[in-house]
Amino acid sequence: MEKMPKWADIALIPLLNLTLAFGISMLVILAIGQDPIEAVKLMVSGALGSTYGWGYTLYYATNFIFTGLAVSIAFKAALFNIGGEGQAALGGLGVALVCLYIPFPHWSVAIIFAMLGGAVFGAAWAAIPAYLQAKRGSHVVITTIMFNFIAASLLNYLLVNVLRPKGAMDPASAKFPETTNLPTFHEMLEPLGIAFSKSAPVNISLLIALLACVLVYILMWRTRIGYEIRAFGESPSASVYAGISPLKITMIAMLLSGGLAGMMSINNTMGESERLIINSIEGAGFIGIAVALMGRNHPFGVLLAALLFGFLYQGGGELALWMSIPRELVLVIQGLVILFTGALDNMIRIPVERMFIRAAKRKEA
Amino acid sequence: MTLMKKFLGAAAAVAVTAGAALADPAIIFDLGGKFDKSFNEAAFRGAQRWADETGGKFLEIELQSEAQREQALRRFAEAGANPIVTTGFAMSTPLSEVAPDYPDTKFVTIDGWVEAPNVHVVGFAEHEGSYLVGLLAAKASKTGTVGFIGGMDVPLIRKFACGYAQGVKAGNPDATIIANMTGTTPAAWNDPVRGGELTKAQIAQGADVVYAAAGGTGIGVLQAAADAEGVLSIGVDSNQNHLFPGKVLTSMLKRVDVAVYNIMTAGENLEVGFEALDLSQDGVGYALDENNASLISEDMKTSVEDAKAKIIAGDIKVHDYSSDDSCPVLDF
Numbered sequence: 001m002e003k004m005p006k007w008a009d010i011a012l013i014p015l016l017n018l019t020l021a022f023g024i025s026m027l028v029i030l031a032i033g034q035d036p037i038e039a040v041k042l043m044v045s046g047a048l049g050s051t052y053g054w055g056y057t058l059y060y061a062t063n064f065i066f067t068g069l070a071v072s073i074a075f076k077a078a079l080f081n082i083g084g085e086g087q088a089a090l091g092g093l094g095v096a097l098v099c100l101y102i103p104f105p106h107w108s109v110a111i112i113f114a115m116l117g118g119a120v121f122g123a124a125w126a127a128i129p130a131y132l133q134a135k136r137g138s139h140v141v142i143t144t145i146m147f148n149f150i151a152a153s154l155l156n157y158l159l160v161n162v163l164r165p166k167g168a169m170d171p172a173s174a175k176f177p178e179t180t181n182l183p184t185f186h187e188m189l190e191p192l193g194i195a196f197s198k199s200a201p202v203n204i205s206l207l208i209a210l211l212a213c214v215l216v217y218i219l220m221w222r223t224r225i226g227y228e229i230r231a232f233g234e235s236p237s238a239s240v241y242a243g244i245s246p247l248k249i250t251m252i253a254m255l256l257s258g259g260l261a262g263m264m265s266i267n268n269t270m271g272e273s274e275r276l277i278i279n280s281i282e283g284a285g286f287i288g289i290a291v292a293l294m295g296r297n298h299p300f301g302v303l304l305a306a307l308l309f310g311f312l313y314q315g316g317g318e319l320a321l322w323m324s325i326p327r328e329l330v331l332v333i334q335g336l337v338i339l340f341t342g343a344l345d346n347m348i349r350i351p352v353e354r355m356f357i358r359a360a361k362r363k364e365a
Numbered sequence: 366m367t368l369m370k371k372f373l374g375a376a377a378a379v380a381v382t383a384g385a386a387l388a389d390p391a392i393i394f395d396l397g398g399k400f401d402k403s404f405n406e407a408a409f410r411g412a413q414r415w416a417d418e419t420g421g422k423f424l425e426i427e428l429q430s431e432a433q434r435e436q437a438l439r440r441f442a443e444a445g446a447n448p449i450v451t452t453g454f455a456m457s458t459p460l461s462e463v464a465p466d467y468p469d470t471k472f473v474t475i476d477g478w479v480e481a482p483n484v485h486v487v488g489f490a491e492h493e494g495s496y497l498v499g500l501l502a503a504k505a506s507k508t509g510t511v512g513f514i515g516g517m518d519v520p521l522i523r524k525f526a527c528g529y530a531q532g533v534k535a536g537n538p539d540a541t542i543i544a545n546m547t548g549t550t551p552a553a554w555n556d557p558v559r560g561g562e563l564t565k566a567q568i569a570q571g572a573d574v575v576y577a578a579a580g581g582t583g584i585g586v587l588q589a590a591a592d593a594e595g596v597l598s599i600g601v602d603s604n605q606n607h608l609f610p611g612k613v614l615t616s617m618l619k620r621v622d623v624a625v626y627n628i629m630t631a632g633e634n635l636e637v638g639f640e641a642l643d644l645s646q647d648g649v650g651y652a653l654d655e656n657n658a659s660l661i662s663e664d665m666k667t668s669v670e671d672a673k674a675k676i677i678a679g680d681i682k683v684h685d686y687s688s689d690d691s692c693p694v695l696d697f
Contacts, residue, residue: 156549169454
């Protein structure tokens with residue numbers, strides 16, 4: 001036996017990594033003179049102890065599923081799309097324009113057009129770096145980062161000078177009409193007799209995000225184009241030999257990636273704030289990279305990683321709310337999780353793998 | 366540690382008996398962070414002064430995401446905190462949604478605008494204070510070129526810039542004003558490195574007095590001005606004269622600390638309404654202390670005091686950018 005069992009690979013190793021990350025986080029909390037046990041209790045009960053906590057955890061997770069999927073699709077084609085932030089911001093603009101300027105009779109119609117608006121704007125924002133990469137060889141990492149700044153500036157300009165209602169001090173668009181407001185879990189579960197917190201922002205977008213996970217899986221592993229994307233990512237030269245066009249694959253992968261990032265805005269812009277605000281993405285595009293890395297670019301892994309980061313976001317928020325722990329510490333915890341599950345993965349993997357192999361050998365002998 | 370235990374106790378108590386009256390005030394700091402040496406820190410100082418003087422305690426949180434705005438409001442309201450003070454214009458919308466759900470809790474917005482029977486609105490006449498420091502800048506400048514560095518390009522900062530520009534033109538009608546914004550993301554409120562670079566660029570264009578209205582970014586502006594020969598800076602919100610004594614011409618004071626202190630002192634008996642803090646109430650002003658006494662000549666002092674009296678009397682009208690989204694003397 002040369003490899004460790006599959007369950008150890010996908011469950012045990014991430015669990016050990018997480019335990020290490022949380023262990024060190026607790027030491028840090030201890031070092032600043034706070035009680036780590038209380039802190040963990042507070043994080044868990046704050047994020048998972050009530051429908052209110054779940055509502056926020058799932059709301060954040062929805063954002064991360066979209067951006068995580070976006071990064072993972074590009075990753076499969078060996079493209080490192082760091083522009084999720086900008087693509088999601090532009091997606092927000094698309095969603096806002098659709099919601100503000102098209103009169104919808106009902107949210108169920110509005111959401112389809114808002115998804116299209118967000119996806120088209122997000123994909124368009126990814127198209128230029130993709131084209132530059134495919135045609136000119138300008139590295140997509142550099143161009144997508146730069147496009148994040150252009151997106152932020154564009155949005156700032158539009159919100160301050162064009163979309164802002166006259167006289168308002170807040171750089172944000174007007175409220176979307178009520179017919180575009182998405183049902184929250186509270187409204188969706190009430191007819192079923194399940195009481196869900198009224199103030200939690202989680203909404204129907206979560207179901208769309210889950211559907212997106214399934215569709216991405218089918219696309220990547222059950223269709224021809226998915227196969228081509230994966231083949232191109234594994235070996236560009238071999239795939240060219242097999243008749244796969246690098247231009248076509250680069251464009252398709254990046255358009256899908258940008259479109260998914262843009263669709264994130266149905267959750268935060270249409271579902272939560274119900275208007276376009278200047279800081280609507282707040283790092284979800286970058287968290288998406290960590291989520292994709294942790295989820296090993298597989299939709300199911302992305303889903304789990306997104307839930308974990310949703311938990312960290314919400315639990316961390318509760319920490320800042322009720323303990324005198326500075327907000328920067330929450331970032332430290334998130335950083336440690338990324339460090340251990342992403343960068344230092346082999347530190348655990350290699351010894352554990354050896355242990356399994358040794359145990360297997362002993363059995364044979 | 367004891368403070369923390371109390372919070373935890375409170376959290377636990379809330380979990381068991383929802384609606385337990387805590388009646389401690391709470392304060393929610395905006396995304397810039399509590400220790401921005403400027404706007405949020407002024408609010409914190411006011412709250413701290415209240416706590417020191419009365420021995421009272423207050424709940425606090427530094428926001429780290431947009432979705433937390435509503436969350437923090439609801440959590441504090443449900444914990445029975447009263448009044449709940451919020452800083453920054455971005456709290457307006459979440460506040461207008463949350464406030465009707467907690468009619469017995471009094472909310473305060475500083476810089477925001479909410480119309481609700483239980484929301485106290487505190488607004489500052491930043492354009493008037495900026496006018497005064499602009500006048501001083503024009504008088505102190507030898508090159509006839511002065512600079513302005515804002516945080517993000519948002520209407521509030523344009524209000525600062527517009528008042529400043531009017532003051533500069535009043536002091537020297539031929540003066541040139543260079544205005545720059547630090548960035549287009551909220552990071553612009555806390556980017557002293559970029560603030561310093563912009564300052565150097567403005568100095569290269571001839572500016573010898575630079576006014577920073579950029580939160581934590583302003584520290585970089587003040588530093589770069591202090592490092593350069595013959596260049597002065599102007600601080601904002603808090604009195605920042607002491608940061609570089611003799612190098613900071615003055616600071617545009619926005620007495621957020623006084624406002625927060627008064628609100629917390631009033632506590633649950635806070636009279637809800639609209640509180641406009643302008644020059645006449647010393648809600649805004651310019652800072653004069655031993656650190657900048659040598660920089661402000663008698664002549665400058667007379668003319669700025671004269672302008673102040675005239676603004677209070679209504680003889681000088683300082684145009685407020687937010688009243689019609691335009692500025693007569695400065696293009697954005």
